[in-house]
Amino acid sequence: KMSLSAKEKTLVKTFFSKVSGRVDDIGNEALSRMLTVYPQTKTYFAHWQDLSPGSASVRKHGKTVMGGVMEAVEKIDNLCEGLRNLSDLHAFVLRVDPSNFKILCHCLLVVLAMTSPEDFSPETHVAIDKFLASVSLALSEKYR
C-alpha cells in the first residue's frame, strides 16, 4: 500500500483548493471523456437517457464524483475510515469493477493537466496520482 508523505498531502490539498471553484466542470470533463475514450464504461450507466458528453446526467454525476474526491481530500489522513460509506456503496450496491477506478483516475489526471498546465507539475502529478490510487483502494476495500 502506497502511503502519502506529508509533503504530498500538502501538494494535493493545495492543488485542489486552487481548483475548488471549477470542480463541477472538471467532473463533467473527466466523466465525459471516460465514456467517450473507454466506451465499455457506458455499461454502468445504461439507465441514463443521455450518455453524451456534457449531458445533464453526465454533469450531475460528474458533480457527485468530484464531491467524493473533495471529501477524500478533507479526509486524506484516514481514507479507509473516512470513505467507509462510499466504500460500502461501491462494494455492495454499485459493484463497479475496480479496473474502472484506474480509468476514471487517468481521465481526471488528463483533465487536470489540460486545465491547470502551470500547476500540474510532475511533483503534483505524482502526489495526486498516489492520492487517487489510495482513494480507489479505499473504495474497493469491502469488495471481498
Place this chain on the structure above:
Amino acid sequence: MVAWTDAERNAITSVFAKLNPDVVGPNALARCLIVYPWTQRYFSKFGNLYSAETILGNPMVAAHGKVVFGGLEMAVKNLDDIKKTFAPLSELHSEKLHVDPDNFRLLADCITIVVASQLGSAFTAEVQAAWQKFMAVVVSGLCRQYH
C-alpha cells in the same frame, strides 16, 4: 492491421503537428521518471536522478526524450504499418535493453498527459480517444517482438 477512420487519422496528425519536439519528449520522459520512479532502473547511466528538479534538469533525460519523440514521429508517418516499422525497435527493447513492457504503458500515459497540457481545450474527448488508440498501437508494436 489497424483500421483508422479518417477522423482518427486527422486527429492524430493534427495533434502531432502542434507538438514541440523539444518540449514534449523531454517533459514526458522526465515526468515518467518522477511519477513512476521504478522506471529509473533503466537509466542508471544517466547520472543524477535524485529528485524531480535534477531529473527535469538532466541533459541526458532531455536528449533521450527527443529520441523517444523521434520514435513517435516515425509511427505517425507510418500509421498503416506501425507493427512492421517498430519491429527493430521492439527487438532492441526486448533483447538488448530488457525493458518490462508494462513500462511502455506508463510512458504512454505520461506522453498523453503532456500532450493534454500542451493542447488544452483542443484536446477534446474524441481527440483523446484517437490519440490513446494511436499510443496503444505504438505500445503494441513495441511489445510484439518480446518472447
